[in-house]
Amino acid sequence: MRALLFDPFAGASGDMTIGCLLDLGADQSMVSAAIESLGCRLEVRKEQKSHILATRAIVTSDKRFHSIDQAISLLQNANLPPPAKERALGILDTLSSAESKVHGFSKENARFHEIGALDALADIAGSCAALYSLDVDKVFSRPISVGEGYVESAHGLLPVPGPAALEILRSNQIPWRSGPIEGELLTPTGVAIFAHIVDEFLDEYPCIRAKRVGYGAGSRDLSLPNALRAVIGDLSHHHLNPDQVVQLETNVDDVTGEVLGNLIDILMDAGALDACVAPAVMKKGRPGNTITVIARQDDMEKLSRLIMQQTGSLGIRIFPSLHRYVAEREAKSVTVKINGSLYNASAKISRLGDAIINIKPEFEDCKMIAARTGLALKAVMRIVEEEGWKQART
Numbered sequence: 001m002r003a004l005l006f007d008p009f010a011g012a013s014g015d016m017t018i019g020c021l022l023d024l025g026a027d028q029s030m031v032s033a034a035i036e037s038l039g040c041r042l043e044v045r046k047e048q049k050s051h052i053l054a055t056r057a058i059v060t061s062d063k064r065f066h067s068i069d070q071a072i073s074l075l076q077n078a079n080l081p082p083p084a085k086e087r088a089l090g091i092l093d094t095l096s097s098a099e100s101k102v103h104g105f106s107k108e109n110a111r112f113h114e115i116g117a118l119d120a121l122a123d124i125a126g127s128c129a130a131l132y133s134l135d136v137d138k139v140f141s142r143p144i145s146v147g148e149g150y151v152e153s154a155h156g157l158l159p160v161p162g163p164a165a166l167e168i169l170r171s172n173q174i175p176w177r178s179g180p181i182e183g184e185l186l187t188p189t190g191v192a193i194f195a196h197i198v199d200e201f202l203d204e205y206p207c208i209r210a211k212r213v214g215y216g217a218g219s220r221d222l223s224l225p226n227a228l229r230a231v232i233g234d235l236s237h238h239h240l241n242p243d244q245v246v247q248l249e250t251n252v253d254d255v256t257g258e259v260l261g262n263l264i265d266i267l268m269d270a271g272a273l274d275a276c277v278a279p280a281v282m283k284k285g286r287p288g289n290t291i292t293v294i295a296r297q298d299d300m301e302k303l304s305r306l307i308m309q310q311t312g313s314l315g316i317r318i319f320p321s322l323h324r325y326v327a328e329r330e331a332k333s334v335t336v337k338i339n340g341s342l343y344n345a346s347a348k349i350s351r352l353g354d355a356i357i358n359i360k361p362e363f364e365d366c367k368m369i370a371a372r373t374g375l376a377l378k379a380v381m382r383i384v385e386e387e388g389w390k391q392a393r394t
Contacts (some may be wrong), residue, residue, distance in 0.1 A: 011190065011218075037077070037125075038122045049226050052215055123193070141202070144191065149183060151183065162188065213230070247292065248293040249291065255289065271299045272293050274294040
């Protein structure tokens with residue numbers, strides 16, 4: 001997998017994103033054409049940021065747009081490939097939604113600040129054109145550093161991150177961290193671009209074989225390299241799918257085995273990715289059980305409520321943002337011939353790239369076949385698994 005990995009240790013802005021992607025080898029002519037079609041100018045030059053050579057993308061314009069409809073029209077007529085244009089319109093919608101939420105106006109009447117400037121619109125178009133030209137399979141990013149303290153605005157001092165940037169971080173569930181210096185490091189345009197170009201945010205660097213490294217220079221000189229860093233390379237575990245999950249956990253000491261077994265069925269039906277119960281020794285030596293559930297973040301509250309309702313637990317421990325790798329999986333119908341008759345059973349096939357690592361017959365289907373044929377359940381499961389291997393290889 002050809003992957004792009006951002007490391008926004010000094011935050012992100014629209015011009016930093018363009019500069020970073022150009023430094024990685026994006027097509028400058030395509031980026032310039034997109035920006036110039038909006039009536040702006042692009043200047044590209046090299047600058048030192050704390051002794052690191054970075055690409056500075058300077059977009060200039062003396063014009064502004066005055067409504068969301070005008071901005072949409074400008075992007076719709078921009079010189080962009082259709083996929084890049086669709087992404088640019090999505091970024092604009094994210095920005096206008098955040099501004100309207102913060103200021104209490106509809107999107108049509110939102111009070112534009114940063115995004116009212118035409119060069120910000122060009123930053124969006126330029127970033128989308130640059131990413132399109134790089135032709136990567138997937139985009140990752142580490143959490144974004146936003147700075148800390150306060151920033152001057154037309155309305156006086158505002159806390160960092162600014163209200164519009166924070167709303168975009170919240171509404172898109174983007175992980176961020178304060179610091180590492182005083183001041184604003186993340187702009188609304190920068191975070192809106194990240195919300196639409198990043199497929200997944202990772203707490204740690206994945207195993208990647210770096211092919212190119214790029215730095216996009218910011219406009220200020222700071223006590224750290226004011227640059228957006230990114231890497232293009234091949235993921236070492238390209239056969240594994242990265243995934244972000246949470247873990248729910250609680251201890252109970254007065255719940256029967258029947259209730260716990262039923263709870264697992266309820267949780268799996270409600271969207272849990274995995275659930276198990278393990279025996280535990282509780283306080284004063286009482287026997288009990290530990291309930292553990294793996295789930296997506298969006299299902300965290302729903303599943304916690306189910307555990308408390310079904311068991312009477314007074315609290316659920318949450319371990320957030322667990323990173324895991326999962327094999328590719330697919331369900332396939334397997335046809336088997338037993339005693340002259342044909343039967344269909346579902347089987348889950350797990351793969352690492354092109355290699356099959358496991359085939360697991362569906363229990364209920366095999367149980368039904370065993371009942372109809374009089375064979376032992378384990379014999380039916382073996383037959384389905386063997387036939388599954390044959391069919392999966394053809």
